[in-house]
Amino acid sequence: MVQYFTPSYSLYPVLADIHGAQRNAVPLKPDFSLPSVGELKRGKAWDFRAALSYVTTPNAPSGRGYPVAELDALCQAQKGVLVLDEAYVDFARENALALALKHPHVLVARTFSKAYSLCFQRVGYFVGHAQLVDALHKIRDSYNVNGLGQVAAVATLSDLPYYRRNFRRIIATRERLTAELTAMGFQVLPSQTNFLLVKPPRFRAQKWLAKLRSRKVLVRWFSQPEISGYLRITIGTDAEMDALLRAARHILG
Numbered sequence: 001m002v003q004y005f006t007p008s009y010s011l012y013p014v015l016a017d018i019h020g021a022q023r024n025a026v027p028l029k030p031d032f033s034l035p036s037v038g039e040l041k042r043g044k045a046w047d048f049r050a051a052l053s054y055v056t057t058p059n060a061p062s063g064r065g066y067p068v069a070e071l072d073a074l075c076q077a078q079k080g081v082l083v084l085d086e087a088y089v090d091f092a093r094e095n096a097l098a099l100a101l102k103h104p105h106v107l108v109a110r111t112f113s114k115a116y117s118l119c120f121q122r123v124g125y126f127v128g129h130a131q132l133v134d135a136l137h138k139i140r141d142s143y144n145v146n147g148l149g150q151v152a153a154v155a156t157l158s159d160l161p162y163y164r165r166n167f168r169r170i171i172a173t174r175e176r177l178t179a180e181l182t183a184m185g186f187q188v189l190p191s192q193t194n195f196l197l198v199k200p201p202r203f204r205a206q207k208w209l210a211k212l213r214s215r216k217v218l219v220r221w222f223s224q225p226e227i228s229g230y231l232r233i234t235i236g237t238d239a240e241m242d243a244l245l246r247a248a249r250h251i252l253g
């Protein structure tokens with residue numbers, strides 16, 4: 001069985017279906033925080049013996065980061081393989097890499113698709129105990145990550161200061177946008193990623209989507225009931241964020 005929290009990465013159920021796996025989607029708390037082990041036990045929906053479980057940390061699409069201590073408690077209680085999907089971790093305060101080294105049934109997943117801008121190359125990796133990685137070698141596709149992708153990934157690592165400056169710039173813009181939107185009446189969820197999930201004032205989120213679009217500002221809206229009241233805003237350049245703020249002021253004004 002493949003298990004994950006909702007809302008989180010939309011591809012888990014799709015990939016589980018492709019592989020004919022049973023799936024178990026367990027809701028996060030209403031503020032998108034992680035239920036504690038005690039709450040998961042009492043709720044009975046989470047299966048501590050599931051063969052494979054995913055935690056998206058920081059979470060997408062909410063942006064919320066989960067403290068390593070909370071993740072560690074879940075790792076300790078979980079019997080099956082647990083993947084900590086850290087696709088957005090470069091924008092976060094903490095990372096959980098140590099948990100993959102501490103627990104033999106835990107893998108940390110990383111990708112070059114987000115913070116390193118290589119999504120067209122599809123380069124990602126797992127970190128975990130040798131025995132678990134050996135098991136992955138047995139079931140993975142016989143072909144490796146493509147050669148150009150490997151070259152591109154290594155090239156990003158040879159210029160880490162450039163990327164780290166970028167992460168800091170994106171985080172600074174995220175904090176500024178959070179403050180400005182909050183001052184305008186948006187409810188902004190705390191974000192540890194390169195996007196914000198916000199509940200807009202005055203009009204429904206779907207209406208905001210259309211109003212912003214007519215001013216050539218593109219944001220995301222998701223129809224799933226848990227998040228249909230929110231907009232997801234990707235952190236762009238300062239000029240792009242200023243354009244968003246100008247459009248929002250016009251819409252409200």
Ligand SMILES: *Cc1c(COP(=O)(O)O)cnc(C)c1O
Pocket residue numbers: 009056060085087110111112113114119122123124
């Ligand atoms: C983008 C993303 C991935 C997958 O990245 P790849 O492009 O397949 O390496 C995995 N998990 C989450 C949460 C993502 O947002």
